Amino acid sequence: MSRAAASVSTCFDAGWRRQREPELPYAGEAVVAADGLWARFSLSPGDGVIEQAGFRAASCVTLVAYCELLCRMITGEPMAAAETLSPQVLVDQLPGVPPVKQDRAVLAVAALRGAASLLKGQQACHSMEERS
Amino acid sequence: MKVAYIFATQRHNVSYVLARMILPQLEEKRHGADVVGMFFFEDNNYVLVDGNPIGERLVKVAREQGIQLMGCDQCCYEREIADRLFSGVPIGCFPDLYGALAGNMPDQVITL
Structure with a gap:
């Protein structure tokens, strides 16, 4: 996983x-915290990896920074990486x-996992359709 | 009257207006208004860095008189001091400031 000096x-x-x-094509649901902060990721898959990652988030400087760092860390990584990243890493x-x-960091990771889960589910449906 | 100060401009504001006017008056309990909060932008945040001599006096009087101190989060991150402020002094933005003052709202907000 890429390490961003940031x-x-x-x-x-x-x-x-x-x-x-x-x-990007696969946009997860917004995850909303109790204090109203929110984040939503979108992903673009490519050849077994996350080719691109993007996000929308509330205008909190710390949250935006964590989301940006997640995008950098996850780009080019296998899908599973999105599920194993922990807030502590951020x-x-x-x-x-x-x-x-x-x-x-917890909110950012939850939002990323939401998008990754959506992408995984849709890819699973797609491959089942192809097999049948 | 309750007031909150926003230190928005730099130049002499902390070393002169705060350190030589407001702070001594607060220490002498003759400022003339109840200060409920102070919010700091840009380089003014350096006064909140742990060890700053003006900041030490400010934090002491803030604890005694219930004054909410807060540094602008973006300003502190930009200066890489966000995790070096006096214990108990948070960083935040307007939602955090209003939230912190919600239980003790100022009658006037004075921007310096």
Whole structure:
């Protein structure tokens, strides 16, 4: 899995720009936290891997930075990688976030898993149709 | 009257207006208004970094008088100080600030 040398600030800037790009074909449901923060990922598969990842999220700098970092980490990785990533990995990879803001990593990972699960389900349906 | 201060511009605001006017008055309990919150933008956030001498006085008076201090999250991340602030001083944005002040709303918000 690629390791991004990143700071919250640089991830936020890149994530802000990434959010302006069109959504990718497989968009998961938005995951909404109790405080109203939300995130939604979209994925584009290719040859057994996640070819591209995108997201939309509430305008919280920490959340956007975590989502951007997830996109970087997951691009080019097998589908299963999206299911095994833990919020702690994000926390470890993005130093400088105060503990009280680290719960955004949980939200970001939940949103990514939602999109990955949707993609996996649709790919399974597709392959069943092909076999029958 | 309850007031909240937003330190939005840089130059002399922390070293002069805060450190030589507002803070001494608060320490002497003769500021003339109840300060319920202070929010810091841009380089003003350095006063909240643990160990800053003005910040030490500010945090002390804030704890004694129930003043909510908060640093702008984007500003702190940009300066890589978000995890170096005084204990108990959060970072956040407007929703966090309004949430923190919700139980003790100011009558006036003064931008400096």
